[in-house]
Amino acid sequence: MADTNYDVIVLGSGPGGYVAAIRCAQLGLKTAIVERELLGGICLNWGCIPTKALLRSAEILHYAQHAKDYGLKIAGAIEADLEAVVKRSRGVAKQLNQGVTHLMKKNKIAVHMGEGTLTGPTSLTVKGDKGEEKLTAKHVIVATGARARDLPFAPADGERVWTYRHAMTPKEMPKKLLVIGSGAIGIEFASFYNDIGVDVTVVEMLDRVVPVEDAEVSAFLEKSLTKQGMTIMTGAGVEDLKITAKGMTAKIKDSKGKVTETEFSHCITAIGIVPNTENVGLEKLVEMDRGFIQIDDYGRTKSKGLWAIGDCTPGPWLAHKASHEGVTTAEAIARELGNKEVHPHPLDRANIPGCTYCHPQIASVGLTEAKAKEAGHDVKAGTFPFIGNGKAIALGEAEGFVKTVFDAKTGELLGAHMVGAEVTEMIQGFVVGKTLETTEAELMQTVFPHPTISESMHESVLASYGRALHI
Secondary structure, X not given: OOOOEEEEEEEOOOOOHHHHHHXXXXXXXXXXXXXXXXXXXXXXXXXXXXXXXXXXXXXXXXXXXXXXXXXXOXXXXXXXXXXXXXXXXXXXXXXXXXXXXXXXXXXXXXXXXXXXXXXXXXXXXXXXXXXXXXXXXXXXXXXXXXXXXXXXOEOOOOOOEEOHHHHHOOOOOOOEEEEEOXXXXXXXHHHHHHHOOOEEEEEEOOOOOOOOOOHHHHHHHXXXXXXXXXXXXXXXXXXXXXXXXXXXXXXXXXXXXXXXXXXXXXXXXXXXXXXXOOOOOOOOOOOEEOOEEOOOOOOEOOOOOEEEOHHHOOOOOOHHHHHHHHHHHHHHHHHHOOOOXXXXXXXXXXXXXXXXXXXXXXXXXXXXXXXXXHOOOOEEEEEEEHXXXXXXXXXXXXXXXXXXXXXXXXXXXXXXXXXXXXXXXXXXXXXXXXXXXXXXXXXXXXXXXXXXXXXXXXXXXXXHOOOOOOO
């Protein structure tokens, strides 16, 4: 008979849950994981990874269509085969799902497939194909994640109104696509479908796209997306959607209050998330705010032995934040169970990077210039454009810039903001710098390799102090 008593049980196997389980196992704890669908959760199977596979296909298509810009000739028609693009994306997700399965076996983590429901802080039932199992543990980590928020007047049906899951495996190519919301998910899908030839309109309620980013980044991205052929409507809202024989009619109020009705074939709703905290048995065990489980800096809830991490807790709702929390919580549990060699550290939310994989890419960490001023900092900020970077010009990717924000009195790096090619790979340099509490002096004295786009990072620091060399 399978074991039913553990040191730790993790409910949910997304990037927070499976990483927490692995770290618990590494620390010698008898660990189990409960998953109702696919190991790897939303991120690996339906979010971060397969969307990047889609975007990579769109990127290759873009380069092929602009081959002449690189002195190349490609004969014949160049177009997207949507079925093949989606098939490749699903293959990538499947490969990584199998990788997580392997990691569970490697680390001797018991996997219980089924719907998990807490019956107490450290006990739960799992209903699956094999019937009902009753599991107990010394500690339980809730990592149930979140799902897309529906429009109240037009819930997703998978036919005309899509969430990210439907947009990832479309039954047909949209002819005219409406994207509601310009956060990371909305803009990434807008970018993908635009690149493969779809007529795309983005409607954003706030006054600029990607509103959490620095205002200069938002303005640059909107200009770029408009140049690529997208219709961008900010300060606007969709008031109603009516399904028709050919698609749908959207009633949109623009920034001036004018209401128009426009025909679309499909719609993607990207208006936020809802935590998966209902029907899990949490109501009497934890404190919640708008459905999100309230925790301390180590993941503890108000019930002894019950912990929570990831998208079912307060944001930012990012996979790498969930994974980091998973490690912190696993180490905090191990220490409570007597392992004094581990020293868990709380997550510093100021040092969590954000990445959006549209075309061009966006990446940032820390405070925007406006937020830094609101917080009372005397600010020094500098921007360096990619047009001044040799590698970017050689790559044909001279669109973009790097911006850095410093405290003028102390030299502390407060924030960094980028838009352009491969910036999602470069932002970690500034994340490390912030984690090490670096100042402008260390960054100025750092030798950046030439020729690389990363030299723009160095130049932006110099620009913040009036010392840029190549512009």
